[in-house]
Amino acid sequence: MADTKKESPNVYDVAVIGAGPAGLSASVYLSRYKLSNLVLGPEYGGYVSTTHLVEDYLGFLTVSGLELADHFTKHAQNYQDAEVVADKVTEMKQNGKLFDLKTWNGKEYQARSVLIATGTVHNKLDVPGEKEFEGHGVSYCVTCDAAFFKNRRVAIVGGGDSGAKGALHLADFASEVYWIHRRDTFRAEPIWVDRVKEKPNVQFVMENTITEIVGKDNKLTGVKLAKPFEGKSNIALDGVFVEIGSHPDKTLPGMVGATTDGDGNLIVNNHQRTSAEFVWGAGDNTTASALFRQISTAVSEGSIAAGDIYEYLNDPRADWHSKGPIVTD
């Protein structure tokens, strides 16, 4: 490849959008292929940086999310061909043979190809009071905010791994934790649920949902429930943590004409190619990860994408769809 950094400081072989496991893994491989790559992302490590503990990523028996995110970032930054920048892409469009990108911080970049690795955004409860008390008792990040609730009463909503690990982490700070789940069984790995059961200050509120978050003077004071719990239809609380899954944002794919499915997942083939030429996708935001969103899958997709980008940029005459069809419906 041409040394694009020497030609122009702001033209890269690849713009990697998102500095999570998918984006950073791609960056490592791209650098080793000597492709200049710019990784843009507001949080280095993506969701991993907001995760309490990780115990299922190969090679680490138990590691804090922050530490793992730090390993990922330093690995990517180790290569001269990579530039990792804390910023967010706000605009992107194809301009002849290049992509023009604009960012939150007012910077402009150009790249020959793009890898969209933007992960997902948290789902909301969508109940009255949620928006009003966001940041004033309602939180979407246990790791970030648990310490603010020392000796307070909190609830956590969601029956997956994030909900279980959140309950576990909150139990170390809060005086009482209510784990609210709409079903009678959990989707979380049983090992996490067993550990939560060992915590004496966690109460399980099963087959129930929050119908309203209430408070006054800008401060959350409790929740109303769909069904009574221990004879009461509300719980007095200081905080509510929401861990009910996430969904991809399809704004960036839309800007470059890359097709998404009905849930907003970026449609990719086995080589992480999208329906738009010179645009790849990797990680939680793609159809490849839609049924299992994990660090290991994101890292794999990032590396597969990087390998394919290398091959394709070296032989762009190859038909874009020659490596299998892109299913668009």
Ligand SMILES: Cc1cc2nc3c(=O)[nH]c(=O)nc-3n(C[C@H](O)[C@H](O)[C@H](O)COP(=O)(O)OP(=O)(O)OC[C@H]3O[C@@H](n4cnc5c(N)ncnc54)[C@H](O)[C@@H]3O)c2cc1C
């Ligand atoms: C609480 C919690 C606990 C978890 N625990 C585990 C676990 O123990 N083990 C496991 O394997 N997985 C776990 N996961 C899932 C795992 O974190 C994800 O599967 C993984 O981080 C996905 O990586 P990614 O790179 O695809 O996306 P992300 O990690 O979401 O990273 C994407 C990044 O792109 C950024 N971005 C979005 N839009 C833009 C834009 N316009 N411009 C620039 N950047 C943008 C986002 O801000 C984000 O930082 C957990 C997730 C959560 C929420």
